Amino acid sequence: MHSAIVHDWLVSPIGGGEKSLEAIHRLFPSPIFTLVQSQKKIAGTYFQDLSITSSFIQKLPRAETKYRSYLPLFPLAIEQFDLTPYDLVISSSHCAAKGVITHPDQLHICYCYTPVRYAWDLMHQYLSESGLERGFKSWIVRAILHYIRGWDVQAAKRVDYFIAISRYVARRIEKFYGREAEVIYPPVDLSYYQLHEKKEDYYVAASRFVPYKKMGLIVEAFARMPDKKLVVIGDGPEWKKAKEKGGKNIEFLGYQPDEVLRGHLQKAKAFVFAAVEDFGILPVEAMACGTPVIAFGKGAICETVADRETGLFFKEQTPASLIGGVIEFERLEFDPKKCRQRAQFFSQEQFNRQFQDFVINKYNQFLNRK
Secondary structure: OOEEEEEOOEOOOOOHHHHHHHHHHHHOOOOEEEOOEOHHHHOOOOOOOOOEEEOHHHHOOOHHHHHHHHHHHHHHHHOOOOOOOOOEEEEEEOOOHHHOOOOOOOEEEEEEOOOOHHHOOOHHHHHHHOOOOOOHHHHHHHHHHHHHHHHHHHHHOOOOEEEEOOHHHHHHHHHHHOOOEEEOOOOEOOOOOOOOOOOOOOEEEEOOOOHHHOHHHHHHHHHOOOOOOEEEEOOOOOHHHHHOOOOOOEEEEEOOOHHHHHHHHHHOOEEEEOOOEOOOHHHHHHHHOOOOEEEEOOEOHHHHOOEOOOEEEEOOOOHHHHHHHHHHHOOOOOOHHHHHHHHHHHEHHHHHHHHHHHHHHHHHHHHHHO
């Protein structure tokens, strides 16, 4: 099969979406099309020497850092890619990539990380956190998001088959697009995140410091528990605000390379997680290290962590609820080997087998119909 891969953008340090993109590309080596890329950020990564084509947004001012400002242009930009030479198109999408135009003799499979969160169910949260609840700018943004929602529904109709990264995302795809989706969980490199049974007396939290990750909530909760040490890894626009809430028992390390993060995940008594995620790869990586997870019990975390077996859920996104969760966690015992066993459900090998089988099966069905 002659295939192409379409990804939203390649502009930040390699995260969960990029790890999935790499796994897909290894299975189906293909040219990659993306709205915008940062050669500086992908230097030294798997993507450095691949064939990657950017859209016209690449040439706009400060596109590599302010690409989100060009959201109204995303639909136009993604539709300009000429994919007519390809038999198979795989879109790796949480925003616009699924909107590429294909013809009836092409098969389009979308690996969907989520419908556009800030245009759908998280719109009001996004507006609130951005200070855009009222005023002229608010109405401009609301109008843009209204347009994006309409285009997004039409773009979803162009996809032949959806694959969701979790059952949680599959429900959102059905809700907003009226489409069914196969569930194939993203790959986790279990060979890199190895079991470490001996734990030290500290908790760890790691994430980008953006509002929905609720890192400030975690910091505030541990500031109220001065006898418990917390190590915080990551950076982002909310980092300074979160640090101001910290106490002497909280150590802020900023952004750290994978090997440093892995070391802290392996030795921590628990990984703390307060976001509502579409999958959430870090909790699985923590379990792969034999480290249980304390998490807000909503979203795909309910699919990855086994409550009171490989972690513990707290019920509300509040410091008080998290504090209660930590207290309850310390009353229980967790087996690092069971955490590791749970993580194996989300292995690289499992992803490779399921994804390859799905694509080849659908492609063969597609050929038989032609």
